[in-house]
Amino acid sequence: MDISPAKTIEWVGGSGGAARIIDQTLLPNDYKHLDINDVAAMWEAIKVLRVRGAPAIGIAAAFGLYLAVRDSEAADYSAFAAQVNEAAEYLASSRPTAVNLFWALRRIQKLVADNSSLPVPGIKALMLSEAIAMIDEDNAVCRAIGKNGAALLAARANQATCNILTHCNAGGLATAQWGTALAPVYVAAEQGRSIHVFADETRPLLQGARLTAWELQQAGIPVTLITDNMAATVMAQGKVDAVIVGADRVAANGDVANKIGTFGVAILAKEFGIPFYVAAPLSSIDMNLASGELIPIEQRKAEEVTQGFGRLTAPTGIQVYNPAFDVTPHRYITALITEKGVIRPPFDQTLMQLFQTQA
């Protein structure tokens, strides 16, 4: 099967071109692209979540930095570098907690500094090609995760159709094109496997209903939308061969911070003997973090729960608990699917080995 997930972000045209993004604020009702030609528009796009997902935001910020100085008439390097650094600070203010955003900005800033001897137009060209290279890198990482995950599914599934359950959106829409948790699904489909996905709607923000269901439908992968509290029923019916989710952050012991609800799904999977896989690039694994208990959990506003759909669906003044993430202890995780292979328990040892090999 020919699979081509929608491109979340790409560069169109040459040095005078634009960053073309899918405007995710319009999904799932409207599928529209937006060409971004200046840094203010990119700042706004990141701020209001037209582009979201850690890897995609990093790439967007890199393009934003190029756009900020593309028309610079700075006469020398130091004037140019000052403009770059000012623009980086501006872009960093769009989503202050997004780690990939800072990482991408620093990467471009370092590239600029490393090439201070070049004429300014040359540095500009390097900035654009580096941002474009980040898309290629992201695609390579996601494709590798996809191949490693698809091999796992091939080894396990003994039915005609392989049924995957996923939570939230760790799909192409969170990266340049292929996603992390959904990459194994796309690659398995390419390999001719019959595959079907149950998408948890993922309250309160409905990323599963709005984004995962949309991108799988768009790519031609059979998908069934369920509410979060139906996962136990489809598992009990034997309809789920494996769970694959993404990760916001993985600790050195294998604990996984991810969208709220992930932990519950992991417990259900354990109860039904269903493998629970976490797809994550090495860049999401924080070897300086001993365990998931150390990850602070962001509390979000009550209105996401009480009027997340445009109208009030709970009593006025009701107390709400709305953590954005939860931490799944490593003992619930069957394996981590990375671009460097499938990592199995004991994670404290296997992750250390993995990073020693990389070093």
Next chain:
Amino acid sequence: MDISPAKTIEWVGGSGGAARIIDQTLLPNDYKHLDINDVAAMWEAIKVLRVRGAPAIGIAAAFGLYLAVRDSEAADYSAFAAQVNEAAEYLASSRPTAVNLFWALRRIQKLVADNSSLPVPGIKALMLSEAIAMIDEDNAVCRAIGKNGAALLAARANQATCNILTHCNAGGLATAQWGTALAPVYVAAEQGRSIHVFADETRPLLQGARLTAWELQQAGIPVTLITDNMAATVMAQGKVDAVIVGADRVAANGDVANKIGTFGVAILAKEFGIPFYVAAPLSSIDMNLASGELIPIEQRKAEEVTQGFGRLTAPTGIQVYNPAFDVTPHRYITALITEKGVIRPPFDQTLMQLFQTQA
């Protein structure tokens, strides 16, 4: 603490009075009563869920039947009985799958038949007093469940505040006033216990957010609203002392059919060693049903999931699985809280003993 849950349904005035209901379609935004003076208005109220919950619907139907013939000028018993039976058929068409509705109508019809020798005005008076008696009976059953459940909580809780998690609405709004799953909460609060409830919002129809959160807030019981997929997190944090849910139907082996999501909560409770209680009157226990596997599960329309809040939150044409109920196998259930006491495993034996004692 003085506890007085809102009355879901009551009779106001004498024989010429009205059935006063809380219009639940307006909750949680507006708390308004509706006085129902004729059978057509009662049919409509049941149909569009102004009054809902099996016990409450039964009582509503009994009042509806009285209202249908209150002004009857039938000259003799047979003409009157024909009017009663015609009205019963009409009321039964309001919600064709509600067992309590049929049961309540048959009860009034039998009362009419048993008193065929009385003059018509005497039969009318009996019909009204029987419907009012059904409220008293419902309150007595719910209060007994409340006392039995509160004793359980007192025996278990070793903290200053007892924290209960519940799913959907098996509260006063589903019965005349006190509820089943929430009755132990109300009684414990009356006894001066410090009690707090986590209410799962209960997608897709949000009965937890709209009804449970509302009625507890109204009664002055501290309540925190969470999305269904946050239950694992609050349990992991040690914040839940017990789960109490209601039941649509209990099989002879203790399997419980209840609102979708109940099974998942039961699995989480087991994982965290938290007792999982099902509060149910004997009338909900079907000793002719050997196990929960035999209970057919109603599939509901996709729109409840894709546009349950008034606007589309999923892609057009997406496949949706939307079962209204799930079945929790008896092995996940710590005890059943009934009006005749707390029933513990092995349920196939203890339930049989219970019903033999009753017979």
